[in-house]
Amino acid sequence: MQKRKTILDLQRMKAEGEKITVLTAYDYPFARLMDQAGIDMILVGDSVGCVVAGYDNTLPVTMDEMVYHTRAVARGVEQAFIVADLPFLSYQIDVVEARRNAGRLMQEGGAQAVKLEGGCNVADTIRAIVDMDIPVVGHIGLTPQSIHRMGGYRVQGKQDQQAQQLLADARAVEEAGAFAMVMEGIPAALAAEITAVVGIPTIGIGAGVECDGQVLVIHDILGLCDKYSPKFVKRYADLAGTIRGGVEDYIREVRNGEFPGPEHSFK
Ligand SMILES: Nc1nc(=O)c2c([nH]1)NC[C@@H]1CN(c3ccc(C(=O)N[C@@H](CCC(=O)O)C(=O)O)cc3)CN21
Ligand SMILES: CC(C)C(=O)C(=O)O
Ligand SMILES: [Mg+2]
Numbered sequence: 001m002q003k004r005k006t007i008l009d010l011q012r013m014k015a016e017g018e019k020i021t022v023l024t025a026y027d028y029p030f031a032r033l034m035d036q037a038g039i040d041m042i043l044v045g046d047s048v049g050c051v052v053a054g055y056d057n058t059l060p061v062t063m064d065e066m067v068y069h070t071r072a073v074a075r076g077v078e079q080a081f082i083v084a085d086l087p088f089l090s091y092q093i094d095v096v097e098a099r100r101n102a103g104r105l106m107q108e109g110g111a112q113a114v115k116l117e118g119g120c121n122v123a124d125t126i127r128a129i130v131d132m133d134i135p136v137v138g139h140i141g142l143t144p145q146s147i148h149r150m151g152g153y154r155v156q157g158k159q160d161q162q163a164q165q166l167l168a169d170a171r172a173v174e175e176a177g178a179f180a181m182v183m184e185g186i187p188a189a190l191a192a193e194i195t196a197v198v199g200i201p202t203i204g205i206g207a208g209v210e211c212d213g214q215v216l217v218i219h220d221i222l223g224l225c226d227k228y229s230p231k232f233v234k235r236y237a238d239l240a241g242t243i244r245g246g247v248e249d250y251i252r253e254v255r256n257g258e259f260p261g262p263e264h265s266f267k
Helices: 007-015 028-037 065-077 097-107 120-130 145-152 161-174 188-197 239-255
Strands: 021-024 041-044 081-085 114-117 136-141 180-184 204-207 214-216
Touching: 007 021, 007 065, 007 081, 007 114, 021 028, 028 041, 028 065, 065 081, 065 188, 097 114, 114 214, 120 136, 136 161, 145 204, 161 180, 188 204
Parallel strands: 021 041, 021 214, 041 081, 081 114, 114 136, 136 180, 180 204, 204 214
Antiparallel strands: none
């Protein structure tokens, strides 16, 4: 059995220039398979709302739902480091609620760290959670919980002033005590600059190849989600075709009496 990864392993990986591999998972079977494949970190993302529950965005996802999915993932994992997203409304009201909810993802969910969206605006919240010895991952740039402020899922930091703001956000997240940060939907050159100036690992999604690690949504890379096709997604399998094919075979065999055979029947 492999040893469980810790924040120390992830920090060492940045120092040694070893890429950090991250994927999302929302349930036991997916988590178990990607853990066996050797993934470094599993993110129980609030993207569960989009790819599992079928919502248009991540805003409807609740704390109870995140706890449920995090528990399911944790039961399937032996070696990967598990991070759970704090969902919309679980950390924005005040730091007391943020601390309670971060604690729930650790205590009830079995996560090793929590992630929350924002930069300078959430620095106090990050600090408050880190102060209770809960490791925090930041998330800057295209922050999906801000979809209505951004007017859609748009690349952030294209103009110089926005780029300066993102640099300030990255510094604030590090300064507040986060041990890593996700950078989503920002120009590759800006992501490279931020990766060079911060001491903590950067995990990119639509942020170019210079980040210390990469994260994608598992349903996107396996061809299980055709709702969005962001430019940053690469498809590594066509599970939709495999699943549809298997279901079609079953339907055909039941209809023509081929299934169940004698080997599936009791004497
Ligand atoms: N299935 C899934 N995958 C994700 O990566 C994901 C979710 N759901 N839900 C929450 C957020 C939403 N995400 C998205 C969704 C769409 C784009 C997108 O269409 N981006 C445009 C950029 C538009 C522009 O600024 O030019 C693109 O072409 O990639 C980006 C991020 C990332 N997250
Ligand atoms: C895509 C990643 C970074 C995320 O926050 C999620 O899956 O919810
Ligand atoms: Mg998320």
